Amino acid sequence: MKINKIGQKDISRKFEDFASIIEKHARKNKDINVPEFKYNIQDFGDQFVSANALPKFNKTAQRLAETLISLNNDRLAGIIYSTLIKLNRSSDAKFVEEIATKALAIARRKHDPVHIAARTNDLKEIYKLSEYGSDRHLKILKEEKRALSDICKNYKSAKNRFETITRQMRPVEKYQEMLAAIRLEIAEVLIKRGEDLPLAKEELLASKVFYDQFEEGHNAKKIVAILKKLEG
Numbered sequence: 001m002k003i004n005k006i007g008q009k010d011i012s013r014k015f016e017d018f019a020s021i022i023e024k025h026a027r028k029n030k031d032i033n034v035p036e037f038k039y040n041i042q043d044f045g046d047q048f049v050s051a052n053a054l055p056k057f058n059k060t061a062q063r064l065a066e067t068l069i070s071l072n073n074d075r076l077a078g079i080i081y082s083t084l085i086k087l088n089r090s091s092d093a094k095f096v097e098e099i100a101t102k103a104l105a106i107a108r109r110k111h112d113p114v115h116i117a118a119r120t121n122d123l124k125e126i127y128k129l130s131e132y133g134s135d136r137h138l139k140i141l142k143e144e145k146r147a148l149s150d151i152c153k154n155y156k157s158a159k160n161r162f163e164t165i166t167r168q169m170r171p172v173e174k175y176q177e178m179l180a181a182i183r184l185e186i187a188e189v190l191i192k193r194g195e196d197l198p199l200a201k202e203e204l205l206a207s208k209v210f211y212d213q214f215e216e217g218h219n220a221k222k223i224v225a226i227l228k229k230l231e232g
Helices: 011-027 034-050 054-070 074-088 093-109 113-130 135-153 155-161 172-193 197-211 220-231
Strands: none
Touching (some): 034 054, 034 074, 074 093, 093 113, 113 135, 113 172, 135 172, 172 220
8 A cells, every 4th residue: 555655734634534545454454564654654743743733643553453452453553553662752741651561461462571671661761750760660661571581592483573664673692681671770779678698698799790801890899899798
């Protein structure tokens, strides 16, 4: 399906028309050009931001995503959710939490650890500010850790399950660094909660193994200081 580039005039109506066309094609199982769909969703989003009308985009885009999910088209819905998260990240944490939770459900269904890690990271950043150390915060940290561990242990398999259009997976070393960082975060939360300190120590030592390979140490000194407090 060919979708022409959208102009600036009357973006609300044009986006409604676009959503209607996509829905009709999805219901009839017609081909939808995925890169072109992604381009148009992002282009519409940018236009609504420029017009200071992002809530209108959010409403129509979310409705389209939910329709696509009901039609078993998680891939297109995931593109919409990713765009919504990006555009609203700095302005509406509650909305981003809602969308990231739905996007996480898609990533779980697809057993896609890269997107599970990305969406749990979105939620982690929200909970870190709004409810640091809560059960939800700790649970999402542990899920991000599991996803990152999966990527590091099964990099080729994770790459095969990674659905994207333009972006490539990062090198495995980057995911190893992210795993070390999340282990440190889990340990800090456990210490704050005053529970499962043996697990906190285990996470700290595992994180330190990664950071110790760098001459400057990175977070290694911080970890040593935390370990001393735990043992003192």
